[in-house]
Amino acid sequence: MDLITPGLGLVFWSVITFLILLLVLKKFAWKPILGAVDERETGIKNALEAADKARKEMENLKADNERILNEARAEREAMLKDARDIKNKMVSDAKEEAQQQATKMITQAQEAIENEKRSAMAELKNHVASLSIEIAEKVVRQELGNKDKQLELVESMLSDAKLN
Amino acid sequence: MCTFARNLEQGIFKLFIMTLNTLRAVLFLVFSVAVTNFGFASQDNEDQDKGFNAKEMIMHHVKDAHEFHIVDWDNKPISIPLPIILFTDNGLTTFMSSEFHHDDSGTHIVEKNGERFVKYHEKIYQLESGVDTLTFDEELHPTNAKLPLDFSITKNVFMMWVSVLVILLIFISAASKYKKSNNFMPRGIASFVEPLVVFIRDEVAIPMIGEKKYRRYMPFLLSVFFFIWVNNIFGLIPILNGANVSGNIAFTVSLAFFTFIITSFSGNKNYWKHIFWMPGVPVPMKIFLMPIEIVGMFVKPISLTIRLFANITAGHIIILSLMSLIFIFESVAIAPVSVGFSLFILIIEIVVTAIQAYIFTVLSALYIGTATEEEHH
Numbered sequence: 451m452d453l454i455t456p457g458l459g460l461v462f463w464s465v466i467t468f469l470i471l472l473l474v475l476k477k478f479a480w481k482p483i484l485g486a487v488d489e490r491e492t493g494i495k496n497a498l499e500a501a502d503k504a505r506k507e508m509e510n511l512k513a514d515n516e517r518i519l520n521e522a523r524a525e526r527e528a529m530l531k532d533a534r535d536i537k538n539k540m541v542s543d544a545k546e547e548a549q550q551q552a553t554k555m556i557t558q559a560q561e562a563i564e565n566e567k568r569s570a571m572a573e574l575k576n577h578v579a580s581l582s583i584e585i586a587e588k589v590v591r592q593e594l595g596n597k598d599k600q601l602e603l604v605e606s607m608l609s610d611a612k613l614n
Numbered sequence: 615m616c617t618f619a620r621n622l623e624q625g626i627f628k629l630f631i632m633t634l635n636t637l638r639a640v641l642f643l644v645f646s647v648a649v650t651n652f653g654f655a656s657q658d659n660e661d662q663d664k665g666f667n668a669k670e671m672i673m674h675h676v677k678d679a680h681e682f683h684i685v686d687w688d689n690k691p692i693s694i695p696l697p698i699i700l701f702t703d704n705g706l707t708t709f710m711s712s713e714f715h716h717d718d719s720g721t722h723i724v725e726k727n728g729e730r731f732v733k734y735h736e737k738i739y740q741l742e743s744g745v746d747t748l749t750f751d752e753e754l755h756p757t758n759a760k761l762p763l764d765f766s767i768t769k770n771v772f773m774m775w776v777s778v779l780v781i782l783l784i785f786i787s788a789a790s791k792y793k794k795s796n797n798f799m800p801r802g803i804a805s806f807v808e809p810l811v812v813f814i815r816d817e818v819a820i821p822m823i824g825e826k827k828y829r830r831y832m833p834f835l836l837s838v839f840f841f842i843w844v845n846n847i848f849g850l851i852p853i854l855n856g857a858n859v860s861g862n863i864a865f866t867v868s869l870a871f872f873t874f875i876i877t878s879f880s881g882n883k884n885y886w887k888h889i890f891w892m893p894g895v896p897v898p899m900k901i902f903l904m905p906i907e908i909v910g911m912f913v914k915p916i917s918l919t920i921r922l923f924a925n926i927t928a929g930h931i932i933i934l935s936l937m938s939l940i941f942i943f944e945s946v947a948i949a950p951v952s953v954g955f956s957l958f959i960l961i962i963e964i965v966v967t968a969i970q971a972y973i974f975t976v977l978s979a980l981y982i983g984t985a986t987e988e989e990h991h
Contacts, residue, residue: 452677452735453927456864459699459764460678463771464868471778471841476833479785483804483811484832486792490799 668938676858676930679736679769681711684853691716696772701763702729702740711766720748720756731762738764770865773857777844785840814839814975822979827986831979834876838869839975846926846967850960860970861926863919870915873978877914881985914981918974925970929963 594600682694695712704727713724720734723741730741734748739759741748748756784803791804800808814836819828845860859865887893889907892900936956940949 453673454863454923456867457678457764457768457862458864459766460768460770460862460864461868462765463767464774464865465871467771467774467778468837468841468868468872471781472833472837474782475785475837479782479789480811480833480836482789482792483785483808484815486798486800487808487812487815493798 666938666941666944668935668942671938672931672934675934676861676927677736678858678862678864680714680733680738680766681716682769682772682857683716694772696767696769698738698766699764700731700738700740701765704729707731707762732759737761738766769857770859770862773848774845774859774865777841777848777859781840781844810840811836818972818976818979822976822983823986824983830880831876831982834872835975835979838872838978839971842869842922842974843967843971846971847964849926849930850963850967858927858930861923861930863923866919866922869922869974870918873918873981874912874915876978877981877985878911880982882988884987884989885985914977918977922970922974925966929959929966932959933963 680698681696684692684694686692693716695710698709698711700707707726707729709724709726714722714733718733718736720732720739722732723746724731732739732741732748734756738761739748739756740762741759745758749758751757785807788800788802788804788807791801792798794801815828815832818839819832819835822828823831842860845865849858849860889911890904892903892907895903933956936952936959939952940946
């Protein structure tokens with residue numbers, strides 16, 4: 451029975467001792483220990499959050515960079531294409547113009563040649579005509595020096611005309 | 615889902631403890647029956663050969679004492695005298711326990727301030743005037759002496775204070791480690807203490823009381839856990855004569871009293887409503903439940919008291935019983951068996967020291983948790 455009857459003295463000392471232990475530990479042990487643990491945990495939490503934030507920012511930055519790079523690349527591509535188009539256009543334009551010019555020049559040249567030819571022909575004709583007349587004059591003068599021969603000529607001419 | 619997992623985990627843990635307790639109970643039963651039989655047998659023969667009395671020896675070790683008895687050497691007891699503090703009708707009387715000259719049979723009379731005291735079965739009696747020897751009734755209770763209020767520094771009080779010194783030394787030096795280190799990293803003893811403190815916070819306080827309110831109760835839970843644990847461990851150290859502080863019902867009732875006070879004072883409207891006028895049930899049921907809940911309010915701390923007391927005392931009794939077998943059989947051959955079994959139980963007891971401290975703390979936290987729980991629909 452003694453074993454299960456709480457002794458008043460021990461109850462008294464237990465209560466007093468535990469109360470003092472509780473108060474002393476609360477002030478000098480639990481407060482600093484729990485404070486330090488809390489402080490460290492919030493520190494770790496903050497650090498993790500900051501790292502997460504930094505990582506996200508980094509990702510954003512990276513995405514931005516990628517985007518800018520892509521844009522730049524596209525722009526370059528477009529510029530190159532434009533340049534190429536312009537070049538091609540210029541070349542073709544120049545070619546066309548040259549063609550036209552050439553055609554024009556050729557036509558002009560042909561016209562000039564035709565004119566020259568025509569005038570040359572006319573001159574030649576005139577020349578030939580006068581030459582022929584001169585020759586004819588000389589021939590006629592020579593031929594018609596003797597009467598027989600004049601008659602013979604008239605004769606042949608008349609026969610020719612008959613044949614016609 | 616998370617709560618389910620936790621419940622399951624707790625369930626498994628409880629099952630483990632129940633199994634362990636059942637094992638202990640069975641062993642306790644077997645050996646206590648064996649030992650008490652032998653004990654009574656030897657008690658019967660006591661008159662003839664003054665043989666070994668296992669029951670007396672065990673009870674002597676398990677119960678509190680007024681002097682710190684270490685060992686008998688050459689038939690003379692070597693012990694540390696402790697102060698005896700008594701409140702009699704005439705006021706305070708103090709003297710050292712050595713004045714009884716190790717007498718526990720009520721024959722040696724100590725006279726102080728005209729009052730005469732004897733010590734009988736670790737109780738101090740004040741003899742009535744004119745009486746020189748104690749007389750007993752048939753139940754062996756003294757009839758001609760009365761019990762003064764005894765506030766002596768007994769063996770248990772002394773060991774409790776030693777444990778307090780050890781606890782203060784460990785935790786205050788641990789706390790000071792944080793001040794020295796920058797960025798609050800635990801070093802030295804703090805790295806041993808911190809996981810335990812964090813365990814109590816994360817596995818006991820937060821799940822039982824809740825994230826919002828646990829902070830207020832942390833000092834109590836931590837103090838009670840380490841106070842019980844260190845005293846449990848001290849109880850197992852043989853050279854300290856197994857001062858059975860945490861296996862003394864006075865000690866456990868004191869700690870349970872703290873839990874009761876804290877639970878009652880932090881109980882919110884919701885808690886009291888659940889005790890006196892249970893919501894959500896018909897009126898006859900409310901009336902029926904009220905006395906049950908009121909009894910339950912007191913049963914909780916009582917169960918805490920008895921659980922700790924019985925577990926620790928049972929452990930001590932088992933170990934001592936096993937050791938007693940050597941002297942009961944008066945044979946060296948039984949010694950290896952005894953020592954082997956005691957070692958086995960001792961190892962279980964080492965686990966039990968932590969488990970019982972943990973259970974006391976968890977249940978205290980649970981009671982506080984139910985008292986501070988917010989109303990939910």
